[in-house]
Amino acid sequence: QVQLVQSGAEVKKPGASVKVSCKASGYTFTSYYMHWVRQAPGQGLEWMGIINPSGGSTSYAQKLQGRVTMTRDTSTSTVYMELSSLRSEDTAVYYCARKGQAVGLGYWGQGTLVTVSS
Amino acid sequence: DIQMTQSPSSLSASVGDRVTITCQASQDISNYLNWYQQKPGKAPKLLIYDASNLETGVPSRFSGSGSGTDFTFTISSLQPEDIATYYCQQYDNHLTFGGGTKVEIK
Numbered sequence: 252q253v254q255l256v257q258s259g260a261e262v263k264k265p266g267a268s269v270k271v272s273c274k275a276s277g278y279t280f281t282s283y284y285m286h287w288v289r290q291a292p293g294q295g296l297e298w299m300g301i302i303n304p305s306g307g308s309t310s311y312a313q314k315l316q317g318r319v320t321m322t323r324d325t326s327t328s329t330v331y332m333e334l335s336s337l338r339s340e341d342t343a344v345y346y347c348a349r350k351g352q353a354v355g356l357g358y359w360g361q362g363t364l365v366t367v368s369s
Numbered sequence: 370d371i372q373m374t375q376s377p378s379s380l381s382a383s384v385g386d387r388v389t390i391t392c393q394a395s396q397d398i399s400n401y402l403n404w405y406q407q408k409p410g411k412a413p414k415l416l417i418y419d420a421s422n423l424e425t426g427v428p429s430r431f432s433g434s435g436s437g438t439d440f441t442f443t444i445s446s447l448q449p450e451d452i453a454t455y456y457c458q459q460y461d462n463h464l465t466f467g468g469g470t471k472v473e474i475k
Contacts, residue, residue: 286464288464288466295456295466295467295468295469296405296407296413296456296458296466296469297466298463298464298465298466301463301464310463312463313370346412348412351415351424352425353415353418353419353422353424354401354403354418354419354460355403355405355415355417355418355424355458355460356403356405356413356415356458357415357424359412359413360412361412362412
């Protein structure tokens with residue numbers, strides 16, 4: 252069965268960077284693009300970007316351009332999302348997600364809480 | 370960027386009531402719209418894809434309609450387990466989510 256397992260919670264200071272991992276299993280890693288979505292406490296869902304695990308190409312939300320980097324390691328079936336120059340507004344739960352049988356995001360990781368605080 | 374305006378932001382209804390949520394896109398997105406349910410502390414769950422198609426395993430009391438810029442999500446008979454926040458999401462150009470609708474029991 253498809254599983255997306257994310258790394259654990261992080262606490263970072265303003266200005267630092269954070270790197271969250273998402274390890275995929277139960278399917279051919281390179282066959283499905285991976286999205287990253289975040290959710291600030293009590294707020295809605297925000298799409299951050301997408302990576303093609305096959306070739307590594309990426310596309311990011313305009314708002315995060317220059318601060319976000321998505322990479323992948325095909326040897327471990329893991330995608331990574333790194334966010335730099337962290338500020339308090341980046342405090343959120345970060346999810347990786349991929350398409351299911353239909354066109355929507357049918358499989359999600361469990362979420363990783365990133366807290367930015369001095 | 371395509372903006373998604375969802376309304377209402379919250380609603381309270383009785384068990385058995387019909388519940389309707391609307392979502393408006395800032396430009397024509399054809400039927401490139403999905404609906405999700407999110408319960409507290411959990412990841413979102415896909416309910417409806419391509420505006421009107423029910424995801425496998427989702428109860429038939431959930432439905433969706435619309436195309437172009439105006440979309441509707443309906444729960445035909447609200448159940449206690451439907452208490453959650455619901456989001457629309459377009460995928461015509463990247464992804465954008467609506468602001469969410471919190472559904473509570475009256």
